[in-house]
Amino acid sequence: MKTDLFKLDCECGCAAKIPAERLIHMLRSLSLPADPALIIGPETLDDAGVYRISDDLCLIQTVDFFPPVARDPHMYGKIAAANALSDVYAMGGRPLTALAIVCFPTASLGPEVLKDITAGAVEVLRDAKVVLAGGHSIVDPAPKFGLAVTGVAQRDQILTNAGARPGNALILTKPLGTGTTILAAKAGIATAEHEEDANRCMATLNAEASQLALAHGASSCTDITGFGFLGHAVQMGRASGVAMEISMESMPMLEQAVEFAGMGLLSAAAYANRRHNEQAVRFADDILVAEEDILFDPQTSGGLLIAVPGGREAAFMEAARRTLSTACAVVGRVTEKQDGVVITVAKGRH
Amino acid sequence: MNDTAMVDARGLSCPQPVLMTLDALRARSGGALTVLVDAEVSKENVMRAAGSRGWSVEGVEEEDGGVFRIRVAKR
Numbered sequence: 001m002k003t004d005l006f007k008l009d010c011e012c013g014c015a016a017k018i019p020a021e022r023l024i025h026m027l028r029s030l031s032l033p034a035d036p037a038l039i040i041g042p043e044t045l046d047d048a049g050v051y052r053i054s055d056d057l058c059l060i061q062t063v064d065f066f067p068p069v070a071r072d073p074h075m076y077g078k079i080a081a082a083n084a085l086s087d088v089y090a091m092g093g094r095p096l097t098a099l100a101i102v103c104f105p106t107a108s109l110g111p112e113v114l115k116d117i118t119a120g121a122v123e124v125l126r127d128a129k130v131v132l133a134g135g136h137s138i139v140d141p142a143p144k145f146g147l148a149v150t151g152v153a154q155r156d157q158i159l160t161n162a163g164a165r166p167g168n169a170l171i172l173t174k175p176l177g178t179g180t181t182i183l184a185a186k187a188g189i190a191t192a193e194h195e196e197d198a199n200r201c202m203a204t205l206n207a208e209a210s211q212l213a214l215a216h217g218a219s220s221c222t223d224i225t226g227f228g229f230l231g232h233a234v235q236m237g238r239a240s241g242v243a244m245e246i247s248m249e250s251m252p253m254l255e256q257a258v259e260f261a262g263m264g265l266l267s268a269a270a271y272a273n274r275r276h277n278e279q280a281v282r283f284a285d286d287i288l289v290a291e292e293d294i295l296f297d298p299q300t301s302g303g304l305l306i307a308v309p310g311g312r313e314a315a316f317m318e319a320a321r322r323t324l325s326t327a328c329a330v331v332g333r334v335t336e337k338q339d340g341v342v343i344t345v346a347k348g349r350h
Numbered sequence: 351m352n353d354t355a356m357v358d359a360r361g362l363s364c365p366q367p368v369l370m371t372l373d374a375l376r377a378r379s380g381g382a383l384t385v386l387v388d389a390e391v392s393k394e395n396v397m398r399a400a401g402s403r404g405w406s407v408e409g410v411e412e413e414d415g416g417v418f419r420i421r422v423a424k425r
Contacts, residue, residue, distance in 0.1 A: 183364070183365055184365075186365065187365035187368070187369055188369075189365075259402075261398075262398060262401070262402045263368065263372070263398060263399050263402045264364075264365075264368045264371075264394070264395030264396060264397070264398035264399035264402070265364075265365055265368060265395070266364075266391070266394070266395055266398070267364070267391070268364075268389075268391045271390070271391055271394060289398070290398070293398075
């Protein structure tokens with residue numbers, strides 16, 4: 001019989017993250033060793049750490065792992081790999097090597113399940129031209145899988161979440177709604193098609209999107225994961241010292257995602273993301289609560305949020321239509337910093 | 351019409367309380383229903399579930415032990 005990982009009782013994907021506010025509080029209470037070669041460390045909540053190893057070359061390091069996000073072990077492995085590699089792509093880097101992180105219940109699941117998960121991850125690593133250099137595994141009642149990834153980038157090509165400038169156009173390269181769709185699938189409410197759509201998006205590498213960002217002079221980039229679209233957009237806005245205007249109608253979304261959110265198929269992390277960010281966000285009166293929920297929904301292996309200089313978004317979108325397999329759209333623009341409010345969400349264009 | 355209809359979803363984590371609420375609402379054309387949950391997330395999700403089926407939330411009371419008593423109705 002085929003193993004259905006959704007039959008196990010555990011938090012889903014990036015929704016299993018520890019809330020940002022707790023991490024920030026914890027990190028501030030520690031005295032971290034300093035090194036001038038560490039260009040990007042944990043303080044800025046960026047996607048990966050960046051360490052300068054020569055005048056122009058930087059090492060990019062990241063780690064990401066989570067409980068099952070798909071019922072099929074092979075698909076789970078593919079998504080976990082695409083998700084872990086995404087942090088390197090979000091920094092404008094090129095991933096080179098990966099180490100597998102495995103927590104696995106050897107008492108309740110057979111070795112073929114772990115083999116399937118790993119095979120899925122290896123398939124994605126092969127596409128990304130990344131080698132699996134090793135890994136570490138422990139016995140754990142709740143399975144978790146992920147990768148620690150090392151990549152490189154030219155120092156002047158590194159994309160952080162601190163470079164967005166007023167007048168930039170904001171582009172999102174994958175549809176939102178994976179969190180609520182996974183919950184709907186677990187609840188037996190999503191159709192097989194909805195589930196496959198979400199899986200296909202989550203298993204898609206952000207490699208091409210990252211290349212587009214570099215080719216079109218992106219000033220800032222981050223990937224949309226556990227803190228949801230608004231959580232990551234607020235981080236980019238704050239780190240860059242700017243505000244953003246977002247258009248709900250332009251937002252790429254998985255089919256039915258708003259309906260699933262409207263039915264109350266939301267994780268604890270979705271509400272934590274709302275609590276943590278709602279002071280920084282203003283919604284127009286005609287935005288539905290379910291639409292707000294989608295913008296706070298924790299995403300697994302979400303797309304890149306890219307700020308490109310105003311006027312270059314049309315060329316980006318034309319290239320995106322040729323190279324990206326996921327829905328991609330211009331979702332807003334960067335404006336001058338305002339007091340308090342970082343993001344304004346309107347139905348249509350501002 | 352049964353005004354004392356009750357869904358007890360205490361001790362269950364989402365999406366279970368939502369599914370139980372949706373099942374109970376589907377079985378009724380209208381009336382009133384009380385749902386008991388013991389997590390903030392379940393409370394929010396059950397309120398959304400009721401709204402999605404055209405039922406309105408008439409009241410939410412927080413009781414001892416972090417239990418929420420959610421009263422929904424369709425008149």
